[in-house]
Amino acid sequence: MNKLKPWLFLTALLFISYACAPSSSVKKSPSNQQIAPKPLSTVEHPAPDPRVGLEPGLFDAGEAIWNLEKLSHNAPPKEFIGKTNSDLAFKDHYVIQGNYHGFIIWDVSNPKNPEVVVDYPCPVSQSDVSVYGDLLFVSAEGFDGRMDCGTQGIDKKVSEERVRGIRIFDISDIENPEYIHNVQTCRGSHTHSVLDSPNDDENIYVYVSGSAPVRSSEELPGCSSAPPSEDPNSALFRIEVIKVPLDNPTEAAIINSPRIFEDLKAAPDHGLSKADKEKLEEAKEQGKYVAHVWGRDRIVPDPIVQSLLKQIVKEREGSGQPTAADSARLRKNLDQMIDERFGERTEGEVNERGPNQCHDITLYPAIGLAGGACEGYGFLLDITDPTQPKRIDAVADSNFAYWHSATFNNPGTKVLFTDEWGGGGQPKCREQDPMEWGANAIFTIDEDNKMHFQSYYKLPAPQTELENCVAHNGSLIPVPDRDIMVQSWYQGGISVFDWTDPENPVEIAFHDRGPVDSTRMQMGGSWSVYWYNGRIYNSEIARGLDIFELKPSPYLTKNEIAAAKTVQLEQFNAQGKPMYEWPTTFTLARAYLDQLERGDGLGDQWINTTRQKLSEAENESGDTREEILTTLATAIERRAGSAGDKEKVNKLVDTLRGLANE
Amino acid sequence: MNYKHIQLSYHLAFAGIFILTIGITGCKSTEHPQKESAPANDEKLTELYWTRQDSALQNFTQDDVKFMVGMICHHAQALVMSRLAPENNANRQVQTLSSRIINAQKDEIETMQKWLRMRNQPVPQIDIDSLDLKITLSGKPYTKYKNMPGVLAEEQLHELARARGSDFDRLFLTYMIEHHKGAVVMVDNLFSKDGAAQGESTYRLASGIQVDQRTEIDRMNLMLNKLSNAD
Numbered sequence: 001m002n003k004l005k006p007w008l009f010l011t012a013l014l015f016i017s018y019a020c021a022p023s024s025s026v027k028k029s030p031s032n033q034q035i036a037p038k039p040l041s042t043v044e045h046p047a048p049d050p051r052v053g054l055e056p057g058l059f060d061a062g063e064a065i066w067n068l069e070k071l072s073h074n075a076p077p078k079e080f081i082g083k084t085n086s087d088l089a090f091k092d093h094y095v096i097q098g099n100y101h102g103f104i105i106w107d108v109s110n111p112k113n114p115e116v117v118v119d120y121p122c123p124v125s126q127s128d129v130s131v132y133g134d135l136l137f138v139s140a141e142g143f144d145g146r147m148d149c150g151t152q153g154i155d156k157k158v159s160e161e162r163v164r165g166i167r168i169f170d171i172s173d174i175e176n177p178e179y180i181h182n183v184q185t186c187r188g189s190h191t192h193s194v195l196d197s198p199n200d201d202e203n204i205y206v207y208v209s210g211s212a213p214v215r216s217s218e219e220l221p222g223c224s225s226a227p228p229s230e231d232p233n234s235a236l237f238r239i240e241v242i243k244v245p246l247d248n249p250t251e252a253a254i255i256n257s258p259r260i261f262e263d264l265k266a267a268p269d270h271g272l273s274k275a276d277k278e279k280l281e282e283a284k285e286q287g288k289y290v291a292h293v294w295g296r297d298r299i300v301p302d303p304i305v306q307s308l309l310k311q312i313v314k315e316r317e318g319s320g321q322p323t324a325a326d327s328a329r330l331r332k333n334l335d336q337m338i339d340e341r342f343g344e345r346t347e348g349e350v351n352e353r354g355p356n357q358c359h360d361i362t363l364y365p366a367i368g369l370a371g372g373a374c375e376g377y378g379f380l381l382d383i384t385d386p387t388q389p390k391r392i393d394a395v396a397d398s399n400f401a402y403w404h405s406a407t408f409n410n411p412g413t414k415v416l417f418t419d420e421w422g423g424g425g426q427p428k429c430r431e432q433d434p435m436e437w438g439a440n441a442i443f444t445i446d447e448d449n450k451m452h453f454q455s456y457y458k459l460p461a462p463q464t465e466l467e468n469c470v471a472h473n474g475s476l477i478p479v480p481d482r483d484i485m486v487q488s489w490y491q492g493g494i495s496v497f498d499w500t501d502p503e504n505p506v507e508i509a510f511h512d513r514g515p516v517d518s519t520r521m522q523m524g525g526s527w528s529v530y531w532y533n534g535r536i537y538n539s540e541i542a543r544g545l546d547i548f549e550l551k552p553s554p555y556l557t558k559n560e561i562a563a564a565k566t567v568q569l570e571q572f573n574a575q576g577k578p579m580y581e582w583p584t585t586f587t588l589a590r591a592y593l594d595q596l597e598r599g600d601g602l603g604d605q606w607i608n609t610t611r612q613k614l615s616e617a618e619n620e621s622g623d624t625r626e627e628i629l630t631t632l633a634t635a636i637e638r639r640a641g642s643a644g645d646k647e648k649v650n651k652l653v654d655t656l657r658g659l660a661n662e
Numbered sequence: 663m664n665y666k667h668i669q670l671s672y673h674l675a676f677a678g679i680f681i682l683t684i685g686i687t688g689c690k691s692t693e694h695p696q697k698e699s700a701p702a703n704d705e706k707l708t709e710l711y712w713t714r715q716d717s718a719l720q721n722f723t724q725d726d727v728k729f730m731v732g733m734i735c736h737h738a739q740a741l742v743m744s745r746l747a748p749e750n751n752a753n754r755q756v757q758t759l760s761s762r763i764i765n766a767q768k769d770e771i772e773t774m775q776k777w778l779r780m781r782n783q784p785v786p787q788i789d790i791d792s793l794d795l796k797i798t799l800s801g802k803p804y805t806k807y808k809n810m811p812g813v814l815a816e817e818q819l820h821e822l823a824r825a826r827g828s829d830f831d832r833l834f835l836t837y838m839i840e841h842h843k844g845a846v847v848m849v850d851n852l853f854s855k856d857g858a859a860q861g862e863s864t865y866r867l868a869s870g871i872q873v874d875q876r877t878e879i880d881r882m883n884l885m886l887n888k889l890s891n892a893d
Contacts, residue, residue: 143858
C-alpha cells in the first residue's frame, strides 16, 4: 500500500477550476460582493441570543442558527437509533461516523441528501474512528466489544472473545469494509491518533490513549494495574504506540509504551493573561473591590459587595445604608469574608495532580509536535521520532478540571486545549457556571516550544440543566491567514469562533438545538464537528449527521470562505492535523483584499482598484492577463512600504505574481 | 468524552455573577428559532429511540445492583468524614479537598440512586446526623456497608472527629486515601464479575468513579508527603 501524503493533495484540482476558468459571474462590480468586511471588534451577536429557550425534542427540537446554513440533517440508520454517535473521519466523498453500536459510512457527494452506504454493527464504546488510505481504525474501550462484532456483549470477566484496543478494517472497497485485525491493549482505547510521520515512509503509528480500568492479566498477559513503583510493567502512566506496517497491516502491534509523564514536576500555573492583569489594575484604580479568591485576584461583582456590606451593617447591629466605615471595613476584610462565604480554591492542590493517562493527543507531524491533553495537564510533545514521543513542555491550569483535546493553528504558533469538565455528561454551560471552567484555553507557542497562556473561550450562550454541555471536539477551518475553528459543545450546539488574536477570541457563527427531552437529561448534542473540503459535518450523539455550510458575513466574507474551500484533502482525521496550503487563485487574492479592507491594511482606493483589475485580468487570458497582473503587482509592491499591513500586502503581491506566471 | 464527574467545591452563585459579563449587544441580524419539521418517519424513529432507551435499562446484573447499593453507602461515609473538615480546623487545602469530595460524591450518590430507581431496584436512603450515619434499604436499617473495604470503624471515625488542625489533616488524608482505595477495589471487584458493567451508563459510572478516586489518591499522597516534610 502506498503511503499517502495528504498535504500534497491540497490539490491542484480546485486550483485548476479556480485559477483557470474565467468566472462568468465576475462582471464590472469592483468588489463582487454585497457584504463589506468589518473588524471583529464590531461583531454583533443576535440579541436576545436565540439559543436561549429553544423547544425540546429529539427530531423536532427548536433550532437557532447564525451565519451558517444547514444543508441537511439525517437520523442514523434504524439499527443505530438510540445508540451514541461519536467521532468522525473523512475519506474522499465519504464521512465515517463512529457509534457505540459500530460505525456508519455516509456518501456525502450530495450534501443535501447524504446516503448511508455502510451500517456496520460492531458494538463497543467509544468507537472513535480514523482513516489512513485503505485502513480504518476504530477505538474499543468498554467490556462489551466482541471479536465477532456480536451485539450480545460478553458475560464473562475473562474472555477470548473480548476486544479492547484498536480494531482495524480494510476499506479499499469502502462500501464493503473488511475487519482484518485487532491490536489488544491493557486499558482499551478511549481515543487514538494516527501518526503519518514524514520520517517514515513504510509505517504509520497509532498512539492510543485510554483512561479505563486495566484488564486482567488472565485476559491479556502482562497487564498490570499496580503502580509503577510496585510493578515496572504497570499499564498506568503510559501511552501505547502501535506500529502499522503499510504493506502488511495485519502485523500491526504495540512497539513502545512511552512513559511521557515521568518526572513531571508540578507544572506552573499559567497565571493571568495580560488583558486580565490590565483589567484588574484598572479596577483597582477605579476603587473597585478586588479580592484574592480561588488563587488569584478577581473583581468582586457589585451584588456580592452589596450583600457583604449588608452583612457588616447587620453585624454591628445597625440598619439602613452602609457607612464609609463599613466600606473601609469591607476593604480590610474582603479576602477573609469572601473565603468565609464562598469557600476557597487554592492552586497548589490542583497542580499536584499527577496524570495517569492522556485523554487525547493531537498530532501535527509537519511541525514535529503533538498536543497531549492528559488529565491535569496540557503537554507539548516532540514526535520527530514517531516511536518515541517526548514531552517538551507541560502546563497546568487551576481552572481546568480535565484536559481533553488539543487543536493547533496552521502555522503551529498556537495551541488550544479543551477542558471537558464533568466528563461530557453534565450540564456545565448553565448561567451560573464560570466562563473559565469547561472552556478552551488558548496558548501561544514560542520559539523554544514553551506554551504561554492567552485567554479562555467558552460557548457564550447559557444552556439549561437538561443539556449536557462542555467544550468538546473541533477543527480548524482553513481560512488563509486566520485561526478559525468550529467546535462541538454537546447540547450547547456548535460554535464557530476566530482566535487569530489569542487574547480576544470571538464567536462568528453558531447552531444549536433545544434539549433532547423536556423532563430529564438525555445524552445528546454535538460530539464532533469538523470542516472537511468546504463543508461542516456534525456528529450529533442522539440525532445523527448534520451538514452545514458557512454563510458569508462581514466577519468572514464570501471570498474568505471560497479560499478555505480551495484546500482539498483526500482524507482527514482531526487528531492528525495536515498543514494547509492554499493554491494560488484569484479567490485567494480576493480573500487577502477583504482582510486588508477589514484591517485597514492597504487603503480603500487601492483595494477597490485592485479588485477591479483582478476582475479584468480574470476575464482576460494569456499575455493580456499576465500584463495586467504584473503591472498591478508592481504598483502594489511600491505601496507596501507605507501600507498598514505590509506582511499581508506582500502575500497579495506574491499571489498576483503567481497568477501572472501561470 | 471522559466519564469523570468533576467536583465543584464552592458556591456557584459567586461564580455565576462573575461571569455575567458576556457582552451581548443589540443587533439587526437576529434569526429566530425555527421548529424542525417532524415528518411521520421522525415520529417512528423517536418511538424507536425511546424504546431502545427503555430496553437499555434492562441491561444489568445483580452484581451491578449490589455495586450501586454498596457504593452509595461507601460514598455516604466519605460525606461524614469530609463534613468534619471546617470545624476541625483543617488547613485550606484539606478544606478545599473535602468540599470537592462532598460535591462530587453527593452528585454520584444521586446518580446511583437514580440508576437504581429507574431499574425498579430498592434504593438506599441516607440520613446523616453529625457522625451518625443511618442507611435504610427497603425500610430496614442497612449495616452491611461497615465491612466494605476502606470503611472506617466507629472508633476511627471518633478519633478523626476529635483531632484538630494538622493532626486532623494527617489523619483525614490517611483515612481518606484508604477509603478511596476501598472504592477503587470495589470497582475492580465489579469489573471482575462475569457480565458486570455491560450497560453503557453502568460502565460510565463505575469507571468514572475509579478514574476520579485514583487521581484523588495521587493528589492526597502528595498532600500527605508535604505535611510530613513540614514537620
